[in-house]
Amino acid sequence: MAIAIHDTLYFDKIERTNKLQTLVAIAYASVNIKEKKEVIKQLEYALNIFKTPKSSTELGSGTYEGKQAQWSSKYTLSRDFGLVQESKDEIILSDFGMKIVKGEITPKYFISTVVLNYIQVVNNSIIHPLNSIICEMEKKGVMELSKSELKLISDFNLNGRDENNYVGGLIDILQATYFFEGNDNSKLKINEDLFSVSSLKNLINYTFTELTVEVVKEKFGAKNQKEWCNYLAIENPLLNKIILKVQDDDEVKVKVKGDINLLQNRLIYGAPGTGKSNILDKERKRLGGGYERVTFYEDYSYSQFVGTYKPQMNENGEIVYKYVPGPFLRQLANALDPINKGEPQLLIIEEINRANAAAVFGDMFQLLDRDSSGKGEYEIHLSEDIKNYFKYDRKIDIKSLRLPSNFYIWATMNCADQGVFPLDSAFKRRFDEYKLMDINENEREINSITIDIRCNCIGKVNWNVFRHTLNEYLLEQGIKDDKLIGPFFIKPMILKDEEKVQGAFKDKLLMYLLEDVVKRNRGLFSNDAKSLNKINSMYNKNDGKNLIFSEDFMDKLNEKLQKNNYGEE
Incomplete structure (x- = not known):
């Protein structure tokens, strides 16, 4: 199992052991032993570290006995939250899980990072449980929600009923992070000493909003556990700036700090x-x-x-x-x-x-x-x-x-x-x-984008090459540099759309050039394209052969394209 796909919010019935301790136990039980049966045996010893003795003569009171059912409960936690990537009969830790074993991150940092990314498919919609909770808090103007209120969150599709205590499982997970106070399973309360609703909202990974259910199922399905692990391990640089991990008496102390390099x-x-x-x-x-x-x-x-x-x-x-x-x-x-x-x-x-x-x-x-x-x-x-x-x-x-x-x-x-x-x-x-801002700042982000210019027989051309040529020509015509065309004058998502870019090129770029840039100095345009109405009637017509740009500009563009094609630029 990788991403959870259910009709409602879903969290397995996990034994009421501390979630961080369970993750650490699985990590250490499987770091040197790959065979699943042996890992199950080792897990009992690993969990013994965290057992609370019933009396002064007992070493521990834990109930784990290496049974398959008990293993499955804990193992599900490790797979769902990206600690383990499996190869049938072997247990293999994820790269992020290995960082716990190596002491590079704390278990609390691990689970905090995971919940910022963690998503489920609920009732054929993608939900981000933490985001759903934060949005509910923001709507109500509160810093805590009761278990009953959590059951009513529409994204969870529980309608106030939770016979399987899935919300309880979610509370257990979230209380193991930096973000919420622990111990009280009847409510979820933001750790007010460290975070607010708005600061938590800024930490969440919102890339899930750009995905479809079909893509998520394919991308993070059972066959793609490694990719699921890698997704959950995406670290937020902002979290690294906010959380100072300081080891002191085996406690992790954290405090809030801003980015001191950004001016007021x-x-x-x-x-x-x-x-x-x-x-x-x-x-x-x-x-x-x-x-x-x-x-x-x-x-x-x-x-x-x-x-x-x-x-x-x-x-x-x-x-x-x-x-x-x-x-x-x-x-x-x-x-x-x-x-x-x-x-x-x-x-x-x-x-x-x-x-x-x-x-x-x-x-x-x-x-x-x-x-x-x-x-x-x-x-x-x-x-x-x-x-x-x-x-x-x-x-x-x-x-x-x-x-x-x-x-x-x-x-x-x-x-x-x-x-x-x-x-x-x-x-x-x-x-x-x-x-x-430099006219070409961050242009590398769109270096590979080509567009189809449907006039003057130009055809497909690299956007940055065309833009550079256009800006050079405008400067030669005495146009001020604050009128030049930046890399994102047309949004990258529009540049990449073969049809939408046509409207943007004609109605946005050509209009701006004609009305705001060249004005009376119309040397950029041909004699037949001296008005917006003329340009509208000519662009993308006659198989892109209509002459909108002047011969002078086209000579410069063709020279630039020839050099570019032969690698001279």
């Missing part, structure tokens, strides 16, 4: 398609903690960003006015809230120059200066509205405000777009990092 105030700018948002999203996952994303636009205002009074309906059905915080105040409150244990709280601002940023920040602009520790250098006195929001809605009693070091503000800016507001130098100075 950052502004990333550059040409379209250079991957600005993608970079920040990847680094958001490195940072951990909670985050909120907002996009500025021309009429975006202080009241939307910081907060304002808005009409609300109270419990009596009456319309009352209440102070409603915006994303800035919400994330700042999360950073100050003791319940989040000082974990990072990030506000991502997309397209910051599409609004009047200085007006949107208003008096909060004064807070942006940071000292060497990352804390705000200056403080401001709060209005009564904001003070009351902190005091009564968030239970944070403060009279003045200074940015804490765990509050991060990251922004993106696209200088090429029309109708944007220039950022003044005073605003730019408040950002510790003011980075220009």
